[in-house]
Amino acid sequence: MNKNSKIYVAGHRGLVGSAIWRNLQSKGYLNLIGQSHQELDLMDAASVSSFFDREKPEYVILAAAHVGGIIANNTYRADFIYRNLQIQNNVIGESFRHHVKKLLFLGSSCIYPREASQPISEEALLTGPLEYTNEPYAIAKIAGLKMCESFNIQYGTNYIAVMPTNLYGPYDNFDLEKSHVLPAIMRKVHLAKAVMSDDWAAVREDLNRRPIEAVSGSSTQQDIESKLRKYGIHNGRLELWGSGKPLREFLWSEDMADASVYIMENINFSDLSRGKTEIRNCHINIGTGKEISIHDLARLIKKSIGYDGEISFDSAKPDGTLRKLTDVSKLIALGWKHSVEVDEGVKRLYQWYIGDASHFK
Secondary structure, eight states, X not given: OOTTOOEEEETTTSHHHHHHHHHHHHTTOOOXXXXXXXXXXXXXXXXXXXXXXHHOOSEEEEOOXXXXXHHHHHHOHHHHHXXXXXXXXXXXXXXXXXXXXXXXXXXXXXXXXXXXXXXXXXXXXXXXXXXXGGHHHHHHHHHHHHHHHHHHHHHOOOEEEEEEOEEEOTTOOOOTTTSOHHHHHHHHHHHHHHHHTTOHHHHHHHHHHSOBTTBOTTSOHHHHHHHHHHTTEETTEEEEESOSOOEEOEEEHHHHHHHHHHHHHHOOHHHHHTTOSSOOOOOEEESOSOOEEHHHHHHHHHHHHTOOSEEEEETTSOOOOSEEOBOOHHHHHTTOOOOOOHHHHHHHHHHHHTTOOGGGO
16 A cells, blocks of 8 residues: 555444544555445445445455444344345455455454364364354354455455454443443443442433433433443442453554554465465454453453442353453564553543543544
8 A cells, every 4th residue: 555545444433443544644644535324324235336436445444344242242133144244245345346456354353163272363263153142243254254265265356354352442332232341341330430429410421422222411310320220330339241250352442453554554365375275264363362351351440430339240141252362473473563451441441431532632
């Protein structure tokens, strides 16, 4: 890529896409294309085709996806497989039709078997059953990875698939029903602290920014308290789903963006497939290679926010995969390593959440 290359970032307003957009801008790329969901529905094949006909991007970064946490994945199973397959098929298909020079497909580490050996290497793909709660999403991402791989083998394209671990950072989703674990815990601790301090102005401000289901800051206090209790937020006590024992790896979204741009600038599919008799598992894990339990993560967030109440865990609720640590040795060998550790990332994200975004300008 050169600084004037026409680069389409699909999902440029999301957690990862917005970070990739900012990273590209910081490195002097001048010809970036982004479309909001309102401007372009990536599930609409005709609209995607018209967009590619009109814009003719040279490079594509596919960061758009239908995503969510364990509750959403397990509840809206059809949505997660159908929507992601549609998005991937449309964008990758049009990239091929328009002879895009290089494409980066963002998957997820949930593609790996539930009982995979730890840390999980790229070779573990399709060696065992998936975690049930997010199986539809994982299958969609595996299909996208295999689509990239198959186009490369058959047509000589340069499509690279990367599998990030759990991501968090600016512009994350803090919806308590649909968010991932780290932003969900952060918001719950923030609200629990406000309730414990009897700071209902802070609670209402939070709900005005991000209503919980139909409850906003203008709702009655009775309705607000009822909704907060549904999500485990009580006066002086916060209850979280699961046992707290699962171990998770977390990657700062701006680190993920830097890795993505590094790969677009420096790595080709031929580098990943060279010497293989059967070309498979050429995707790249992107993570830190470090893990923390959900219990310890909650304690870290509690300390960072300054919440003095109790945190308990409801072990009757599902834990999901008990451990999911990626092997990032391939990524390190390719010349990239993360820079933000989770304790620093939690501090940065909370400052962003409460409105001090100056750090990220």
